[in-house]
Amino acid sequence: MSSSTALLTDHYELTMLASALRDGTAHRECVFEVFTRRLPNGRRYGVAGGIGRVLDAVENFRFGEAELAQLAEHEVVDERTLDWLRDYRFSGQIDGYPEGELYFPGSPLLTVRGTFAEAVVLETVILSILNHDSAIAAAAARMVSAANGRRIIEMGSRRTHEESAVSAARIAYLAGFTATSNLEAGRRYGIPTTGTAAHAFTLLHDSEASAFESQIAALGTGTTLLVDTYDISRGIDLAVRTAGTGLGAVRIDSGDVGVLARQAREQLDSLGATGTRVVVSGDLDEYAIASLRAEPVDGYGVGTSLVTGSGAPTAEMVYKLVEVEGRPVAKRSSHKESRGGRKAAIRRCKETGTAVEEVVHGADAEPSLGPHDRHVQIPMIRDGKLVDDLPTLEQDRERLRRALVTLPWEGLKLSNGEPAIPTVFLGS
Amino acid sequence: MSSSTALLTDHYELTMLASALRDGTAHRECVFEVFTRRLPNGRRYGVAGGIGRVLDAVENFRFGEAELAQLAEHEVVDERTLDWLRDYRFSGQIDGYPEGELYFPGSPLLTVRGTFAEAVVLETVILSILNHDSAIAAAAARMVSAANGRRIIEMGSRRTHEESAVSAARIAYLAGFTATSNLEAGRRYGIPTTGTAAHAFTLLHDSEASAFESQIAALGTGTTLLVDTYDISRGIDLAVRTAGTGLGAVRIDSGDVGVLARQAREQLDSLGATGTRVVVSGDLDEYAIASLRAEPVDGYGVGTSLVTGSGAPTAEMVYKLVEVEGRPVAKRSSHKESRGGRKAAIRRCKETGTAVEEVVHGADAEPSLGPHDRHVQIPMIRDGKLVDDLPTLEQDRERLRRALVTLPWEGLKLSNGEPAIPTVFLGS
Structure with a gap:
């Protein structure tokens, strides 16, 4: 090129x-x-x-x-x-x-x-x-407004042209997103990048437990565990048992994330993991983000709607x-x-x-x-x-x-x- | 890069x-x-x-x-x-x-x-x-179907990320578009490129007549003259007077292109320019293209809707x-x-x-x-x-x-x- x-x-x-x-x-x-x-x-x-x-x-x-x-x-x-x-x-x-x-x-x-x-x-x-x-930029700014101070991470690279993805990550950061999943945007523009694991990582392992153990061994207990591969409440239970109450965050990527976030918060609190954050992702746009304002969500992962300008x-x-x-x-x-x-x-x-x-x-x-x-x-x-x-x-x-x-x-x-x-x- | x-x-x-x-x-x-x-x-x-x-x-x-x-x-x-x-x-x-x-x-x-x-x-x-x-690709294929054998040219580069534009041009060609405006797609993929002039070219000149004369001198009478900078019927009249009845095509980029195409065809025919093609552009999508099937349109220029996947x-x-x-x-x-x-x-x-x-x-x-x-x-x-x-x-x-x-x-x-x-x- x-x-x-x-x-x-x-x-x-x-x-x-x-x-x-x-x-x-x-x-x-x-x-x-x-x-x-x-x-x-x-x-x-x-x-x-x-x-x-x-x-x-x-x-x-x-x-x-x-x-x-x-x-x-x-x-x-x-x-x-x-x-x-x-x-x-x-x-x-x-x-x-x-x-x-x-x-x-x-x-x-x-x-x-x-x-x-x-x-x-x-x-x-x-x-x-x-x-x-x-x-x-306009879509990103609306999402950041809707998030109302909560962390919001750009993770839409896979939904748009591979070079648009790099530019979209840059713009998301401009608009107030905390970080991006896109490594090239990190290199080209010095933007913070972040990421932990996908469902494939859990499926690769013989059990959810061994996947969680492996991730914690590699990334520490401050990591974010994806808990919705099989059963969310069992996933959360396992996550806290494996990482301890110092677990950084759990991520939920499917289902009615509002309801699930509330359940997750209650469950985490009951397990003593009061400092563990709840991160949600999966087809979020500015309207979905706004609708989650009353829920105990600590962070959002946003993909498709960001990189396509949300309509x-x-x-x-x-x-x-x-x-x-x-x-x-x-x-x-x-x-x-x-x-x-x-x-x-x-x-x-x-x-x-x-x-x-x-x-x-x-x-x-x-x-x-x-x-x-x-x-x-x-x-x-x-x-x-x-x-x-x-x-x-x-x-x-x-x-x-x-x-x-x-x-x-x-x-x-x-x-x-x-x-x-x-x-x-x-x-x- | x-x-x-x-x-x-x-x-x-x-x-x-x-x-x-x-x-x-x-x-x-x-x-x-x-x-x-x-x-x-x-x-x-x-x-x-x-x-x-x-x-x-x-x-x-x-x-x-x-x-x-x-x-x-x-x-x-x-x-x-x-x-x-x-x-x-x-x-x-x-x-x-x-x-x-x-x-x-x-x-x-x-x-x-x-x-x-x-x-x-x-x-x-x-x-x-x-x-x-x-x-x-899906949007492009629908447009080509709607065009029903008429020529269709991709010209959406300016409406999307500069690298998406190159890929979109390639895909439009895959789907049966005749050519693209995108020069890099021409270089990278060997796709035919095409283009003549925008309204700016007419506005640059002291008169529409001198713009048309200049374009014909440079590109020959087979070129496409953009006739809607000031008044379309006067533009067509001038185009044929300047290029002769061998003029390649006129392009209309604004207004109700169906009605205007019909009027343009009648006017061209009455001037003896029966072989001059009528090309339309301006916010066309597959539905607009289909709605023009009964009109005497010889070619379409498609931009925004193609590069954004038409919804x-x-x-x-x-x-x-x-x-x-x-x-x-x-x-x-x-x-x-x-x-x-x-x-x-x-x-x-x-x-x-x-x-x-x-x-x-x-x-x-x-x-x-x-x-x-x-x-x-x-x-x-x-x-x-x-x-x-x-x-x-x-x-x-x-x-x-x-x-x-x-x-x-x-x-x-x-x-x-x-x-x-x-x-x-x-x-x-």
Whole structure:
């Protein structure tokens, strides 16, 4: 696998480039904007996810000999375009919403400025990353809210593409998940990984007892024993008899986990294992997590619903040309029209910090900033180079945690509804 | 990015390995089976997708120094396990459904035989690939059926993770899509790629006329002009005036594409451009495609719905330990119980070739094979090596095309319902 991101690109980006190089328009200064027209499924907020990966992808967007040979052999573009691509390196400006920031319909999530040629070719990979990662981010944030401070672990790798899995693990951590099962995410992003055993481990052994003994011998009594391979209450009994009352946790992966968690808690307490945690997993989504709030659950393992965006697997963002040589442009044939001109956004907030509205304005016509308002975009790339002191994943994680607190109380409701704050478009 | 697939793995696979190496059970001969308990969303059939990628992933499942260092540093496993992983190379047997084959609930899609140690560690990456690719495959096959012989192009890269996009393009081709927009899929899998221009190209220019002129100069009159940037009928008029009646195609990407396609056809015909094709795109799924059957549409561009599995983004497959040292094993605590023992499948068919049922039987208790029945699994890996003459992507594409013809007529209905043929479990 090449580390170049240059071919993670739609064919037509390069044919447009070829035509524009030929007629001279390729060098016109342009502004492209990433935004979404709506939040999926009646969600109340979106979460900017994948910005850090976008910046990496832009840095690695280079056409080496392997990429050029492929384009030449298949006559995707002409010789002139190949020559131009050989030296490609984005030299423009990118501003955007930092990762973990909330967004709403019309929020200018990313603004890319440069010549048409250098900006248009980035469309596909930028959208791929933002559409995937932001979809996961919104689902993950809702789950963390629903978990209400309890530990929540990402374990969905097996339910999605093997590379999406790594990115989803990163985003889950951004959103406040405690850890992931995905080892590659641990390597690539320094995220804590965790895991103990599956049912196969118990089935492999001659008895549940020998499986538990083996796991404790290898991982210590602080480990989590999976107790639902045969009979849960016998499993719990055996787990405490084997590990002692210092057992770290029991995990239940099937059945009506609410009822079972309560029974498990009572049984553990009656056995004296009052400090042993109860962890549940198995087809949990934000609604199931919320429904378990009153139950004695200490931790959740979440898989499928996280990595599939819990019903909204893509964030539906678009990358639109909004300005050419300082002139606003927009498609006009349908309701899908967009607003021309480079934009920026202000998050208006009350003195309490509660967000009131998202003001999207022309970049050159900034309205007055109230005492608690703030600019949402930050500079990310200047003249092709990453700006200094871009936020780290840990900082973005804290950003999201704080941002959710600023939502009006209705904003954290899991039910479908309107965006938590309205978007107000000024000018244009 | 490393080409090793070894860390695309859940942490617990390796802690299970460590425990099992410690207690000696790691070397027990095991059989793991991949299957799904149900088809998502009332689908009538599943399509095996990703098998070729699974075989590649197994070959590249090696722990190099970079992977081992990561595991050592984070104390995922002990020294003994690191030593064992250093020499890891799958040496067992894999049988499975070839790519493009249909499957049903309980079909033994993949059977992995080897020691517990060498088979358990493959679980995550095998499931990631099969769950993603088979989800896309089923959606893609339904779209191709709905298109009923018309050309259909995959252009969903921007709506999904950048690497899922490449795999989705491969699967779309498997399912009968004509081409993809994804250049990396072209490089990696030799799939035809295609594309011309987006609205940005028109907006970049001083007028629609100059955009069309430029595109035709670069790509010839056989190109596809996107005619809905401003006003569709004026766009079509301009397109034919600019390219002549030999224009290849017009594309409409917005609005009620059925009505607009009809109007476009009439207008093109009236202008003498009777050979110019009408291509539509924009939020099409299998239902929208089917609803356009009566309209004069020559080709479809499909994006979001394809790459998100059209409502079923994961195939819900599991990888279950079913046999240890020749002894069937199965979890027993809940309704999610599975059937123990290594299995295989026979597709029972009528003389006409129509499939009648999926017979899943113990691998050692094969029922008699009727004259039109066939074994569904094929050998894929023997003693760790790929068998000779594994099918190519083109052969698998043809396999799926033929397989869909064997479904009972209800099987191709897009509406929700029961699987097209029942699964019958023999013995066990």
